[in-house]
Amino acid sequence: xxxxxxxxxxxxxxxxxxxxxxxxxxxxxxxxxxxxxxxxxxxxxxxxxxxxxxxxxxxxxxxxxxxxxxxxxxxxxxxxxxxxxxxxxxxxxxxxxxxxxxxxxxxxxxxxxxxxxxxxxxxxxxxxxxxxxxxxxxxxxxxxxxxxxxxxxxxxxxxxxxxxxxxxxxxxxxxxxxxxxxxxxxxxxxxxxxxxxxxxxxxxxxxx
Numbered sequence: 001x002x003x004x005x006x007x008x009x010x011x012x013x014x015x016x017x018x019x020x021x022x023x024x025x026x027x028x029x030x031x032x033x034x035x036x037x038x039x040x041x042x043x044x045x046x047x048x049x050x051x052x053x054x055x056x057x058x059x060x061x062x063x064x065x066x067x068x069x070x071x072x073x074x075x076x077x078x079x080x081x082x083x084x085x086x087x088x089x090x091x092x093x094x095x096x097x098x099x100x101x102x103x104x105x106x107x108x109x110x111x112x113x114x115x116x117x118x119x120x121x122x123x124x125x126x127x128x129x130x131x132x133x134x135x136x137x138x139x140x141x142x143x144x145x146x147x148x149x150x151x152x153x154x155x156x157x158x159x160x161x162x163x164x165x166x167x168x169x170x171x172x173x174x175x176x177x178x179x180x181x182x183x184x185x186x187x188x189x190x191x192x193x194x195x196x197x198x199x200x201x202x203x204x205x206x207x208x
Contacts, residue, residue: 006151008034009144011159018163018180022173025166035140037161037184038148042070042137044188047150049073052132056124059101063130065109065116071135075107075118078128082107085121093121101125160184 005013012030019025041047054063056077065072075082085093085108104120111117118132138148151158164180167173 006147006155007144008141008146011151011155011162012144014155014159015162015166018159019166022167030162030166031141033162033165034158036165037158038141039137040161041154041158042135045154046071046135047154049133049135052134054130056104056120056126056128056130058126059123061119061121061123062110063118063120065118065132066136067114067116068137068139069116069132069134070137072109072116072118072132073135074133076131077104077107077120077124082120084108090119099123103128154187157184157187160187 008031011034012027015030015034016025052066052069075084080103082104083106085106089106090108100122102122102125104122104124106121108119108121109116110119118130120130141148160180161184164177164184167180168177170177
């Protein structure tokens, strides 16, 4: 039995197979749509949960997060879970708490354009481990040998959605596009869960 190729090249090849009786699309265009399909999948299934880890700095309240974090789900400090502040709580108490140095009990996520920042309250009074749980977009695949940790489980869904993206917007392929979108959606049914990836990333130091 042939072994399924779950690499970037393998997924592009199967998208092309889905389109075998259409004019040949460039490899670059197929790759673009495979990467877009991966982003769509993560947005729908909430997979690729990762742990981001940093060490607090005495007197430093704000920490810059990696730009490819889509969503922050929870945060802990020195192994203790922190309470996530709402915007109203941040506005009401965050400023006052920022002048106090102690072990943090709360956190708030600020978004400025494409950047996200973690604010700890009270401001840390020492060096302890900060752990953040969230959803991260993987790096876009660029070479045929590239792969994803969840490709084996979700490659069919990625390929179906990439096929939809390739033919959508073409009047003569409207029915085919709808068919591939339906296939991609159906492959998600009953599969929504968060997949833990056992990997740790370092957060960059805060802005100066």
